[in-house]
Amino acid sequence: MAEDKKILDVSDFEEVNISCADCEKQLLQMVKVEKTDTEFEITANCPYCNGSSWANQLKGRYYQNPSDGLGLDDMIEKDGNFVLDMKKIK
Numbered sequence: 665m666a667e668d669k670k671i672l673d674v675s676d677f678e679e680v681n682i683s684c685a686d687c688e689k690q691l692l693q694m695v696k697v698e699k700t701d702t703e704f705e706i707t708a709n710c711p712y713c714n715g716s717s718w719a720n721q722l723k724g725r726y727y728q729n730p731s732d733g734l735g736l737d738d739m740i741e742k743d744g745n746f747v748l749d750m751k752k753i754k
Contacts, residue, residue: 686715698725
């Protein structure tokens with residue numbers, strides 16, 4: 665019996681770059697892979713200046729990709745609001 669696999673529609677793909685509101689360094693890239701009714705807010709804390717990004721309202725299913733030289737240190741979620749602590753990696 666063959667398993668049904670979902671085929672991603674590349675027209676759903678959308679990139680959102682999240683940068684620090686203070687020093688403007690890019691912290692994270694979010695890539696929408698599917699349109700859904702799921703809504704959430706995401707903010708990233710900056711390891712360069714201890715600032716943070718603006719709150720980003722997103723809708724859909726996303727994958728996250730930290731910017732070069734960064735990784736995810738911690739993430740807190742409350743009521744669909746995500747706060748990501750980014751860290752420098754070697």
